Amino acid sequence: MFMGMSAEILARLQFAFTISFHFIFPAFSIGTAAFLAYLNFLYLWKKDGAYLRLFDYWKTIFAVTFGMGVVSGIVISYQFGTNWATFSDKAGAVIGPLMGYEVLTAFFLEAGFLGIMLFGRKRVGDRLHFFATLMVALGTLVSATWIISANSWMQTPAGYTIAENGQYVPADWWAIIFNPSFPYRLVHTVLAAFLTTAFAVGAVGAYHLLADRTNRQARIMFSMAMWMAALVTPLQIVAGDAHGLNTLEHQPAKIAAMEGHYETQSGAPLILFGIPNDETETTDFAIEIPKLGSLILTHDPEGEIKGLKEWAKTDRPPALIPFITFRVMVGLGFLMLCLGLWSLWLRWRGRLYDNVWLHRAAILMGPSGFVAVLAGWYTTEVGRQPYTIYGLLRTSDSLSNVDAPAVGTSLIAFIIVYFVVFGAGVFYLLRLMRRTPQTDDHELEKAPNRAAGITPGPAQSSRMEPKNGH
Template sequence: MHFLHDALLLARLQFAFTVSFHIIFPAFTIGLASYLAVLEGLWLWTGREVYIRVFRFWVTIFAVVFGMGVVSGIVMSYQFGTNWSVFSDKAGPVIGPLMGYEVLSAFFLEAGFLGVMLFGIRKVGRGLHFFATLMVALGTFLSAFWILAANSWMQTPAGYDIAPNGQYVPADWLAVIFNPSFPYRLVHMVLAAYLTTAFVVGAVGAWHLLKDRGNAAARVMFSMAMWMAAIVAPVQIFAGDMHGLNTLEHQPAKVAAMEGHYDSHDGAPLILFGLPDNAAAETKYAVEIPKLGSLILTHSWDGHIRGLKDFPREDWPNATVIFWSFRIMVGLGLLMALLGLASLLWRWRGRLYEAPWLHRAAVAMGPSGFLAVLAGWVTTEVGRQPWTIYGLLRTSDSVSPIGLPGVATSLVAFIVVYCIVFAAGIFYLFRLMGRPPGLESPGSAPVEAPLRAATSAPVADLLAEPGTTGEKTP
């Protein structure tokens, strides 16, 4: 049994390693595809050349990130068969079609229009090219929709029957797809993707503003990113609160571990910091604020919060891991909101592009979206343990009958290959982002005239100051 336990641990580590690499790319492409659509739409509406220049800057980066996401995602599908065949067999009638819908709708839509978006701006006309960009953006959203439907069903299964052979089969597809946690996870993840993209774009814009404060394209990048941070980060905090209430209803043991509560409380404190210890069934060195935990989780000062001791010990998740991953996610979200609010203050003062400390802070916050997404994923997936399908199928019963040497060898191979291939890809992305924005690539031809004259759209004035949106920099 110890041998099987080690193989199970390595299988979990292998999937965690590959999905951690993969998740950062969709989180970026979902937001970046929408950003590209907004840029092209603004260019067509306003006629300001700066928007299409920013579009060109990011569309190449999108293509590289999209390719890396596809490559890293294919690997995970094979792991379902090699390492998790029991799970694949039992949940295949539900998970298989959801994955298939993702490929048939989202991936084909993305792949079908990606070439037009990348290479067709002078070949198919402005309208059709903009339509292709919109379809790529829609495809990235549909991809998130179907993947999150599958993951949410594993968290809060609904709409299924159990067949005589032990398989979980769909009884009501609408209930399967729109399971109790799906709407909250979808909103939370899509907003996280938009914030991830905003802080990357803002960091790149800020980096180039530190070098050249008058760079028009960098100003547009930074301004649009800070608008997104100021508006979406507070919305994400609200969405996260709603998601937390839903999790408390359907996965109370996960919430107890996230909050570090082992004993049940009426008027539970908020444990800011501490060291949860499952073996001792207590959170050591806890720093608490009385009653605030119940207020946040139940919106009542005296709300009842169940502790882990209310659940069988064999059903406890790893409280230490998700206690801290949750705090990392929340802490980064608060920093995002703080930077967005600071940008509003400097924008109101008319000094958004003349605050080097703000630009340096934006550069430092560039990776924050990726880190928050990873921390949120760890909280969600580790918090689901010891279940693969919550309350139905344990992780220990989901693994393939595999030996330790095979899993260990493949894990080492993944680590070596990923570190080489993706290090090269990320290095190339940094080089692309380091190019001064707004400069034409060698041999590029002029862009066709836009639909509207530059004076026809006051919308653009919200995104860039007068005198900063043309080809010339002041």
């Protein structure tokens, strides 16, 4: 024992800590790479230098984020050998090739074109540079595809056989890759990455609009981010609902924990808030809406929802963490939707660029995507417990033969190093985002609202003072 915790708990905490740092960087770089590709396309299409200047502004931020994502990901792969050797032995024949395919396809694609994207425009020309940017964006999506496929197989294993030595051996690679939860997780994760980037970009744009609402680059990025918030957030809510129905089919115990239900019920309520208590098998201080839980999960107000008591206590996930993190994720999703709809209303009124309350709200929502993806990740992973491979391999049976003091010491070292190194990286990213985007004042006077096809309202003119305090 180390500080009263077992080696298993410490190993799980270590993996959770390192992957939490890692996950936020790919979530941002996937969306940023697509954003850069779109800016490049707009520059080639419209021959408008504003998009090129905005591309140059964000490509540095992308490069730093991409680098931190690569470095933080390397540490995770080592933990499979140091802390989770039994899991690696049992599932290596399936997980190993999937991770290898990610390197052979996505990482080589990204690495091969990243230098051209960052430094090669003047050397290779605009068209080839655009192609390189597309390949980097494609590489980030391919990388997410392989990683989500591997994780989804651990959630809903398929296409395997069990060898005499107990290893899980591939029998059907198509079934392994396209396992039952994979399409839902991939769509949900990629949309989450786009929204994470959109709200980060929107926050940067809003920050600079508060300083100078005539800054054209700030207008472009804010407008594009708010379009993404308004259009993609509803799609994410629909995708999340489909993902939830898939989880209900394949991992009903996880749904029971997320919903805080211990008793099997027909016409189950939706528990808005409460405190699940695994000891008493009740959700204390519950605030409920009758029948809405069954309506959402089964699309039938009288549908049956299984409670956690259907499973032995040793086979249940702990309810408190997924219950809370799921509500954090969903709550932030609806706040994103509200901000997107608010922006549509102000865009229609011609007040998108001069409403300081919208800009302040956008700044507050800047980190929301990162918080939401982490909350969703915790919901998924804690809800899978007590299994590493759902229904097949328990977490307690996946651990290496390690001592708690060794794992605890390395965890402390990771915490110190990560906060120093990645803390400095995040500080540098924030400094980059605080830079005022360069703009051509003469170009702004000629076409102040040409960016993103926005038609100006009276209050958006660069020559007018704010009205009514906005």
